[in-house]
Amino acid sequence: MISSYDRRMHYKVTFPADYKNIPPLREMVYRIAILDEFDKKDAEHLKSVVDELCNNAIEWGSQPTSEVILEVYSDDKHMKITCRDQGHGNKLPSGEVLNKLDEEVQESAARGRGLRMIVRGFMDEITINDRKDGGLKIQTTLNKKHQTPNS
Amino acid sequence: MSDSIITFIDSDLPDTKIAKFVGQLDETNIEDEAKRVYAELEGGLKNMVFDFTELSYLNSKSIGYIADWQGKVTENNGKLVIFGAAENIFDILDVVGLTKLIEIVDDLEGAKGAL
Numbered sequence: 001m002i003s004s005y006d007r008r009m010h011y012k013v014t015f016p017a018d019y020k021n022i023p024p025l026r027e028m029v030y031r032i033a034i035l036d037e038f039d040k041k042d043a044e045h046l047k048s049v050v051d052e053l054c055n056n057a058i059e060w061g062s063q064p065t066s067e068v069i070l071e072v073y074s075d076d077k078h079m080k081i082t083c084r085d086q087g088h089g090n091k092l093p094s095g096e097v098l099n100k101l102d103e104e105v106q107e108s109a110a111r112g113r114g115l116r117m118i119v120r121g122f123m124d125e126i127t128i129n130d131r132k133d134g135g136l137k138i139q140t141t142l143n144k145k146h147q148t149p150n151s
Numbered sequence: 152m153s154d155s156i157i158t159f160i161d162s163d164l165p166d167t168k169i170a171k172f173v174g175q176l177d178e179t180n181i182e183d184e185a186k187r188v189y190a191e192l193e194g195g196l197k198n199m200v201f202d203f204t205e206l207s208y209l210n211s212k213s214i215g216y217i218a219d220w221q222g223k224v225t226e227n228n229g230k231l232v233i234f235g236a237a238e239n240i241f242d243i244l245d246v247v248g249l250t251k252l253i254e255i256v257d258d259l260e261g262a263k264g265a266l
Contacts, residue, residue, distance in 0.1 A: 041239075
């Protein structure tokens with residue numbers, strides 16, 4: 001028998017680069033987190049993380065016809081959220097530049113508050129890479145803090 | 152578009168208005184809602200009290216506006232106080248460091264006392 005703690009869930013959503021698509025996505029990730037027994041506080045933080053990653057992809061890495069890809073992988077130990085944009089925005093800091101966020105490169109920039117402070121503040125890991133075909137891939141991980149008694 | 156509305160209520164304190172936030176503030180609505188707050192501030196208002204008791208979500212752009220409003224009331228020798236923030240709202244204000252700049256209290260009476 002497979003217990004709920006052996007469950008692995010993988011969701012992949014490709015959506016048009018329009019801000020109106022983000023509220024249902026952050027709600028979806030919240031519900032996945034609750035279903036997968038993350039505590040409510042972490043689930044609320046994950047909503048903010050999804051919001052900031054998707055906003056970032058639309059604002060900086062997309063044009064109106066672009067698509068953004070959001071992936072959510074969850075198992076008994078952690079949740080990974082990955083966001084990919086197509087890199088067609090007007091302003092395109094590279095993954096290398098964004099990886100210097102902790103060196104205050106983006107301290108006062110619009111992109112800095114969401115990624116540098118909120119995503120880094122709420123998640124345990126973040127990696128930012130340039131995609132070979134353009135755009136950025138940002139992968140974040142939140143470790144489950146409160147293991148269930150049966151785990 | 153996320154549902155959000157900011158309504159302004161006169162306070163019994165001088166030069167002070169209460170702004171009640173309801174719903175979710177994000178990229179889909181903050182620009183329009185922010186204009187209404189700026190209109191109040193440009194009218195020479197000194198103090199603002201933000202009622203967050205019915206605010207359920209806040210994103211980074213909205214936080215940027217709050218930081219700007221804080222700067223404007225400070226320029227007017229006034230003060231911005233927030234009350235009634237849910238835990239998720241407090242957490243996001245805290246993670247960006249805004250709780251060090253803006254006083255956040257439990258309720259309206261606390262906000263009046265903080266002004």
